[in-house]
Amino acid sequence: MSGDMNEDVNNENKVIKPLTAEQVLALVPQQKPFRFIDEIISMDEEHIVGRYTYKQDESFYAGHFPGQPVTPGVILLETMAQTGVVAYGLYLLSLKLEASQLDQWLTLFSDAEVEFSRTVLPGETVTITAKKVFWRRMKLKAEVEMHNEQGELVTSCVISGMGVAKAQ
Template sequence: MTNQEIIAKLPYSKPFLFVDEIVQIDENGVEGTYVFDDSLYFYNGHFKDNPITPGVILTEVMAQIGLVCLGIFLLNDSFNQRSSIALTSTEMEFLKPVFPNEKVIVISEKIYFRFGKLKCKVKMINEREEVVCMGTIAGMIV
């Protein structure tokens, strides 16, 4: 399965698709990117006159790239239209703000994938190679 095929299988669409590119993926992890366009709806009221990306959105980006893309890759052909990956837990530490028009890189390392549950160690870095946030994220294949 190609990286574009994985992105096409994601159960999201704009404006809630937060994956631009999968840079690398294998059975142990994934690396992908996303650019936060300044026209995204959540910037309109999140810290007026100085918008920053909400932590819940940063978590969603890490979930889409670091958990769902990896889960689709691991399931390969058994992931279909009726399949989905439901978030079950997160533990995040937010270290730096992400501003409109910033590109971020998500790096996810598989901790385990068994009995339909995928758990990963994830981190997000900015283009200056600073860690923006990091933690663990888990989900169930349903």
């Protein structure tokens, strides 16, 4: 092995270089206006940390609630799923497959147990941290927390998703 700290070996003893944060973001299938990851701050085999700022003009604020907009809980959950299952799953998958094979997989949300603690208003930035509970047979389960800029817990969940091969 070359000694590069970013390399890993898969089951066939091929050297696989894990994806960078930029490469993971490029592979996340959700796009504007439904992408809720601005950046990936760090990631490794045990965790991922991402960040998102809810824009003042996000479409869902118009009706939730007029005059006093609050980010819908389902959007907070989607934000946590995009970082803690989709992006993190792509990274973990990149430790097993060559980069050219990654676009053959789609991550599907399977379940979540969520607890909401605070509201998130337009313009607020949140940090999402996911820690792996398990990753096997293309299924990822993670404990995810979202904190606001003051470091206060906004919401937490245990969330799962699984990779499925795209139809050819």
